[in-house]
Amino acid sequence: MKTKTNIIYKAMPYGLIATIPAGTPCIPASNLPKGGYWIAGPWPGISERAESWLRNYGFHIEEGEAV
Numbered sequence: 001m002k003t004k005t006n007i008i009y010k011a012m013p014y015g016l017i018a019t020i021p022a023g024t025p026c027i028p029a030s031n032l033p034k035g036g037y038w039i040a041g042p043w044p045g046i047s048e049r050a051e052s053w054l055r056n057y058g059f060h061i062e063e064g065e066a067v
Contacts, residue, residue: 001026001037001066009059018050020059026066037066 007020026037039059042051053059 001028003039003061003065004067005065007061007065009061011053011057017053018047018059020061021045026061029060032060036063037061 003020003022003024003026005022009017009020011017020039021043024043025040027040029036029038037060039054039061042054046054
């Protein structure tokens with residue numbers, strides 16, 4: 001699976017964390033009752049802040065945001 005479009009990822013109260021580019025690999029979030037997907041790893045040009053977020057929390061995206 002990959003992201004369909006660019007995804008602007010925000011988290012309260014931190015604001016904008018990253019813009020995840022279209023075509024970024026993702027995997028099913030089988031560990032969450034609501035499903036969705038986890039971003040599988042860093043993408044080219046990822047910021048230091050976004051990479052830290054990826055390592056510590058992960059980027060969860062909704063069902064319709066991946067193809």
